[in-house]
Amino acid sequence: MRIKSIISMIILLKIAIFGIVTTFVECDNFNVNNVESLDHSSRRQFARAVSSHNNEDPATLFKKLPAVARLITAIAIINGFSDGSIPADPVIAELLNIDTASLQQLEKFNKTSVDKFMESLGSAVIDSHPDTLKVEQAILDMSEVKMAWKNIGSLSNIPANDTLHSLLTIGSWDISGLKSFDLKSTLDMMVSESSTVSDVKKQLADLSSSVKKLAFLNTMKPIIELLEKWKPIKPFADIMELYLGAGALWYPPPKPKFTENAEAVNNISLYADKLNIFVMKEVVGSPYSQIIRNVTAGFANGISDIGMLTSDSKDQWLERLLKPSFPLSGVRTLTKHASEMKKLDDLWKPVTTESHFYTMRQVTELQQHLGNLLPQNGIETSLTTLKTCPSESFNAQLATNLKNGAVHALLLLKQVKALESISSVVNSKDFQKYSNSTNSSDIKIMGRLLLPLTQKFKLIQDSGSLQEHADGAQGLMNFRKASIQTLIDHLDCFKDNTTDMDKIASTARSAKILRKLTSDKAFANNFNDVSSAVSKSLPLLGPLRKMAEAYKNDSSSEISELKKLKVLQDLSKPFGDAVGALISIKKASSGADFETFVKNGEAAQKNVKSSGTPNQKIHFESQFGDFEETTQQIEMFLFDVNSWEKSIAVKKNSNLSAYGQMFADLAIFNSIDLKFEERLAATEGFDDTQIVTEFRESLLKLSKLDLEFSRYKSALTIMPDVLNSVGAGFKGKKLDLPVSGGGVNNVSTSTQFAIVGDPNSALKYTVTILIIGAVLGTIAFLWCWRDQNCIYHKLRRHYFKPNHNMKTAREVDPNSQKPVASQSEPETERFVKRRAQTLVKTQPKPVSKAEKIATKPKESVKVSPKDAKTNTESEETKAVEKKSELKVQAK
Structure with a gap:
């Protein structure tokens, strides 16, 4: 048994x-309760072992989810037009990619005023005599000198010369292993399916061995601090170059010609029309900037998205996904709005070329300078004050030696900082943990640790040796020469006594821009094209506003059905922003445009260093910014996109909420700062250089993408909740979103995340448990x-032990062989139990004496009649109980 x-x-x-x-x-x-926690630099990890079997094709998701956003925004706009909560102007402005203020200013556009301004530009006569050009450039150089010296502030904290000797010890550091280490191939191995863990571990071991040959981190820190103190010498050396090139100011400028140019510039300023020029620039620049969409968030592609509403409302895939309780055919009425908007778009598109953009950019810059001019008689007075400042002949070789020392010191500083970053990562606990792991997923995580070091390795491998830069940095000792202090005194005097220098520079810059515009054959045509397009736009605004107003009186069944979905109005912005981020990331993920941008940017930097004038170099460096940082942002973005796309796993025929985590995972993406305006300004002095021109073209192309991913973090983080609300909203039900922590800065960067699946699976899971x-x-x-x-x-x-004093329903003689009476076993059992319980209450201890007698079988015991009767009953009870148990077991 x-x-x-x-x-x-x-x-x-x-x-x-x-x-x-x-x-x-x-x-x-x-995909329920699949939670993975990876702690690495507060960045979310995407290493998931997911199968593509029965999952939606990501290409389908990228196509269909924007359609959901379009439907929600269309419903929100129609309901907003109907009840007056959404005015027409914000919708029109956002679809044109300009702000509402610019749209309102567009209505005030005065073409007559603009035409007069254009006539004044065409009639201006600007002298181009070599002496005039020399004075203009000298004025611009001195303006740069003053600005640069003002930014430096003081050189009183420069260390003593003997501190430079400590830099010579850097030459003994062995960085040969790092110079030969191929980080790119190592990163490729980490993400490659064909690479083995042992191959990667060997590369990591080589890297670790190379780092161990370096100085300790506490040795690098004081060297970095010392070089930081010498850092201001580099811009000071640039000032010395400009100072030497401004010799034209030390003799009287050719008054007639320069004065004539100043007079021509002042005459044009009388016709300046800032507001009208501003509107023209906004129209031309609309494709090259991104605005915040408050009411049209779901229309990420602008006007073209409205035209897709008809097909969206009939899409069977969307019908299955959304399961709306009310017909969505009413959204098609908004396509009439799109046809009118397209008339505006057709007017604007021809004037949004790069050629028109540069024309209006130069005109706008001219407008700014025209508003900051010095009266004609004040220019000579201000320049005369320069002669009152102490000066003496300056040794050009001294300036060259000091600048060479400053350049070497700056490169040495960058190299030591790069070595410090590499050493910090390799000596970190995370590196030790993952590099010793045999788990392939842990090895892939190493990519996130090493990827930010890409530019550091590039700097070390492309620059000269540490010894070369340490020796070259000794040229900084020239700073203690006596003539240097004389120059510092002159610069202090110049800064304090030329308060109008920026206005004089505006005159020179205005003359320079005018000379360029009047020599450009395309300038006049481009300007007139833009002014004509803006002027023709005005009559088209009225019909658009009337169409929006018409919804207030529309009582058709289609619109009435959409009003039952008004709960979706509050979801248009967060859902549209999240989908907008998805679209932007997908557009930018090809990487081809980024690759061209990086290549052209690096080439432009080299070109400026090799062929730029001192003025161009200092202007370029002050505006261009840290291009290596931008490159690093691009590399991290492409890495994250690749990981994110591999992580997408949404089962076919899932509900809308199943897509929540796919969006939430995008919240880790950081913005890419192209520094669009600054870098365009940095390249303006190189119009005839093909390399710089190619860089500007690639910069303009990227500017059409929305790369400010950080501003979507809040919307992306709450997408799982938003999707639940959207699913309910299409059924006319409202689900309140949870209270969020606020803006972008409050978004959690926890590395723990869960894959959200079909909500029906939760019920299935519970029932199965x-x-x-x-x-x-x-x-x-x-x-x-x-x-x-x-x-x-x-x-x-x-x-439940039976009482030995209890009798059964039918007593059985213990000596008898006859079976117990034919009473059913269950009844006997129940009766015995009830009888035993009854007798136990009346006779508390009836069994104790009998048990004592039973334990002594060999002794002769006298049994009283009463005891004998009790014993007999006890034996009968036991027999019945035993038989009952046997029958129960048999059953």
């Missing part, structure tokens, strides 16, 4: 285990029932 019980229990346990495994496999297929619990409970009960040593039987015998 015991063996059969064990075999039965084993079979039941196998069934239960199979049920548990099946449940968790099913849950995995639905209940079934398994019931099976296990049944197994436990049957096991215990068959085992007489189980606690159940022990307790039963202890608490």
Whole structure:
């Protein structure tokens, strides 16, 4: 019996285990409760072992989810037009990619005023005599000198010359291993499916070995601090170059010609029309900037998105996904709005070329300078004050030696900082942990640790040796020459006594721009094209506003049905922003445009260093910014995109909420700062250089993309909740979103995340667990029932023991062989129990004396009639009880 019980229990346990495994496999297929926690630099990890089997094609998601956003925004706009909560102007402005203020200013556009300004530009005569050009450039150089010296402030904290000797020890550092280390191939191995863990571990071991040859981090820190103190010498050396080139100011400028140019510039300023020019620039620049969309967030592509509403409202895939309780055909009425908007778009598109953009940019810059001019007679007075400042002839070789020393010191500083960054990463706990791991997923995580070091390795490998720069930095000792202090005194005097220098520079810059515009054959045509397009736009605004107003009186059934979906109005912005981020990331993820941008940017920097004038170099460096940082942002973005796309796993035919985590994972993407305006300004002096021109073209192309991903963090983080609300919203129900922590800065950067699946799987999971619990409970009960040593039987015998004084329903002679009367066993059992309980109450201890007698079978005991009767009853009761138990077991 015991063996059969064990075999039965084993079979039941196998069934239960199979049920548990099946449940968790099913849950995995639905992506439920698949939580992975990876702690690395507060960045979310995407290493998931997901299968593409039965998952939606990501290409389908990128196409269909924007359609959902379009439908929601269309419903929100129509309902907003109907109840007046959304005015027409914000919708029109956002679809044109300008702000509402610019649209309102467009209505005030005065073409007559603009034409007069154009006539004044065309009639201006600007002298181009070499002497005049020399004075103009000298004025611009001195303006740069003053600005640069003002930014430096003081050189009183420059260390003593003997501190430079400590830099010579850097030459003994062995960085040969780092110079030859191929980080790119190592990163490729980490993400490659064909690479083995041992191959990657060997590369990491080589890197670790190379870093161990470096100085300790506490040795690098004081060197970095010392070089930081010498850092201001580099811009000071640039000032010296400009100072030497401004010799034209030390003799009287050719008054007639320069004065004539100043007079011509002042005459044009009388016709300046800032507001009208500003509107023209906004129209031309609309494709090259991104605005915040408050009411049209779901129309990420502008006007063209409205034209897709007809097909969106009929899409069967969307119908299955959204399961709307009301027809969506009413959104098609908005396509009439699109046809009118397209008339505006057709007017603007021809004047948004790069040629028109540069024309209006130069005109706008001219407008700014025309508003900051010095009266004609004030220019000579201000320049005369320069002669009152102390000056003496300056040794050009001294300036060259000091600048060379400053350049070497700056490169040395960058190299030591790069070495410090590499050493910090390789010596970190994360690096030690993951580099010693044999888990392939851990090795892939190393990519996130090493990727930010790409530009650091490039700097070390492309620059000269540490010894070369340490020796070259000794040229900084020239700073202590006596003539340097004389120059510093002159610069202090110049800064304090030429308060109008910026206005004089505006005159020179205005003359320079005018000379360029009047020589450009395309200038006049471009300007007139833009002014004509803006002027023709005015009559088109009225019909657009009337169409929006018409919705207030529209009582058609289609619009009435959409009003039942008004709850979607509050979801248009967060859902549209999240989808907008998805679209922007997808557009930028090809990487081809980024690759061209980086290549052209690096080439432009080299070109400026090799062929730029001192003025061009200092202007370029002050505006261009840290291009290596931008390159690093691009590399990290492309890495994240690749990881994110591989992580997408949404089961086919899932509900809308299943896409929540896919969006939430995008919240880790950081913005890419192209420094669009600054870098365009930095390249303006190189119009005839093909390399710089190509860089500007690639910069303009990228500027059409929305790369400010950080501003979407809030919307992306709450997308799982938004999607639940959207699903309810299409059924006319409202689900309140949870209270968020606020803006972007409050977005959590926790590395823990869960994959959200079909909500129906949660019910399936719960029911399965209940079934398994019931099976296990049944197994436990049957096991215990068959085992007489189980606690159940022990307790039963202890608490339900029959009374020995009790009689059965029909007494049986113990010596008799006849069976017990034919009373059913259940009735006998119940009667015995009831009788025993009754007698126990009246006779508390009837058994004790009999038990004592039973324990002494060999002794001759005198039994009283009463005791004899009790013994007989006890034996009969035992016989009945035993027989009952045997029958129960047999059953």
